[in-house]
Amino acid sequence: MSDAVELAPHRFAGLVAPAVDRVFGAGILAGRDGGGAELSQRYGGPAATGFLLEFRTRLAAPGGTVDETGFAAVTRYRDPVDCRRALDKQVAYGMIHRDPGGGLWATERGLAFLAEIWQVHAEVTEELWAGHDDRVLRLVEAFGRVLAYALVLADAEGADAGAAFAATAPPYEPDGTPPGVLLLNRLGTMRYHRADAHAAASAGAGHDAASATALPAGPERLAIDLETDRRAAGPYAALTAEERLGVLADLSALPG
Structure with missing residues (x-):
């Protein structure tokens, strides 16, 4: 099979991209409905836990921190004033610590919440994707290679690399992380890789995040979408064309 053709x-x-969005969204929704919402309430509700969940792939790590640039990039499609107010509440709840320079990390209470949400995601993804073990394992392996190559490319780009990713x-x-959690979180990080690509494509066309997403269907929006695809494509060179087709088939077959 020819990659070029x-x-x-x-x-x-x-x-x-839409297949990743669907599968990731299904996993997150299952987590919310399968105990995540109840767990969040025990820690103060979404007002206390929202950004911990969003930044879980970094803040759950020992010594994991998110800087101000990264926070702004991940939340770029939302009102920055609202995001700062929400963050203030989560700091006040004692879930996140913020240093004077804007850096964020999870408190002991925040880490306890993240440990529990990891378990929730393990249980719900096992149930959601039951009977699809081989597909999940193939996708974990494929997105592991894609993610590793994305990190190599980001390191090579240096200051030009995407801040949300x-x-x-x-x-x-x-x-010991279960395959379902590995897949959920690997898909999530690659969504931020695409978000960075979209932001860069939008900026190149003279738009910010808000104005780009508000564009109606038409040539200008199509041009940004095509440039987003081009900028997001690099990591997928880690897969052969046949493997890419397999990834699409496996994502499409997963329930959710």
């Missing part, structure tokens, strides 16, 4: 990385980037990758994967 069958499924080049930039074409794959556009096709895989840098704030969430590599995901924390302690020994």
